[in-house]
Amino acid sequence: MIGSELDAAGVRDPALREAFRRCREINARHGKTFFLATRLLAPRQRPAVHALYGFARRADDILDDFDGRGSEARADELQSLSTRLFNALVQNQPCDDDPTLTAVVYTARKYDIGWGLFDDFLAAMRMDLTVTDYPDRAALERYMYGSAEVIGLQLLPVLGTCVPREDAAPHAAALGKAFQLTNFIRDVDEDLRRGRVYLPADELAAHGVDRDLLNWCQDNGRTEARVRRALMEQHAAARKVYSEAEPGVGMLAPASRPCVAAALTLYSGILERIEEMDFQIFGQRATVGNTRRLTVAAGGLVRSWSARLRHGRGQP
Template sequence: MSPGLLDTAYQDCRRIAAAHGRTYFLATRLLAAPRRPAVHALYAFARLVDDLVDDAGQVTADHGAAGELDLIEKRLRTALEQGPATVSDTPVLFALTDTITRYDIAPQHFWTFLDSMRMDIPGSAHYRDRYADLAELREYMRGSAAAIGLQLLPVLGTVVPRAEAEPAAAALGEAFQLTNFLRDVAEDLDRGRVYLPAEDLTAFGVDRELLAHCRRTGRTDQRVRRALAHLIAVNRDIYRRADPGIDLLDPRVRPAIRTASVLYAGILTEIERRDYAVFESRAVVGVPKRLRVAATQLVLR
């Protein structure tokens, strides 16, 4: 394996993380330099798959988006069995395979992730465009979010046996994912999906048709405001359950993970501050606050 080729692959992953994961990338900057490439590789892989799924209607390959995911899984399995060189023509997979091997990450977390991504592809046998209740949504998030936390855990390191830190790591991934769903209601509707549990929405008189109306008008109905307020409270409870797990991590990585957690939870506060105007524009935490939170964690390090 050429070290230069692998370095280039990791640099490609870094560029993807910098371009698309602003909060994630800022938090990664607080990690020790040797850990950063692996985190970038994990992010870049998730992004590669996510973009493929989101653009499923644009995929022109004969086997479609579902077939592309199958091919990615097959190539990754082969690389893990035969060595990273078998995917050296695909920088993200090249760097990812090296990361999995280097940090002894359980491959099952990647198969679980890909299974959830198949649930997003129209025409797939696993496809779902709505979730009846939080339990169903959590089954999706087991792969789309919890698995990401479990992939990261070996890279971050722990002060306890890894298994003890896994529940909190999975919960933090779930907390981040639910925040994305609350922020991106409008964008998800445009893709024909609703990632908010129908049972909770129905309790406040909200259905898919009302959400579609809000999207068309750009205005948030009062019933939707109440539903979002409830789900934000649910989301914050997941953050609270995940938070003690940060102290189980290697002390050197805690500032980065706390920064990511504070900033992602800050999106919920921003949604509230904007009176739940999620159909008008995307809620983001501004650059000054992101830098302020990061600086605070550096001081407390």
């Protein structure tokens, strides 16, 4: 399967093909919902998406691997990654010994994805080394631009548009933000264990919630009433961002719409699951069941093939 995808993408060089294979393996192992959605793309698009995911995952792993390294060592590793990407992408230096960089640099050049989007992403990753709380939504928005919105903007040229790209860009950015807001609500428990809270402190405080109360919920494995009310407000805010993102699906190239629509449906389904759990997110993780995933994927597959037949198989 991966061989046919690389053939469709015009990737012939053996070392480059191996680099893309590595990125695909990373996506399949760590991003199951996202990987399932990529199956709805035209084969020629998939390697680029896997490369972008692989690079983002690599940066994220530097931050979150529990391997005993301190923040200084992690900062040095992030800076090294940033420098190597800049040298390869902007200075045209070789990176043949690094499969992830090899694949993402090829992708960035092919789709004209500028260094600035990667720089903004890595800057947000560096924030995670020192910033553990966000006083208000404006501060959180600044973080999310680099950590989530730029991901949507990186993917946009791969997906293609039927309108000027600048018209679709705000919606692509909003979808990246919506996905991340979903993660922030779902993963409050997990993030607390890493010493972080990705919800605006002033909005939590309006409901009488602070870090101590969140820690109490974690210790007791249940969501206290004030925390539930605060999470309900965050849930509504995330829903609003999904509504801002949704019109962008129709602005994409037809063959890309089933993939993005499926991703939107599956990820917003996590919000539905959180609500069904009555916001009992401590000690358990909200997930979309396999039956629901397969149902959405099957419907998307039919729409994907139909779009390719109508607009030219393999075209974005």
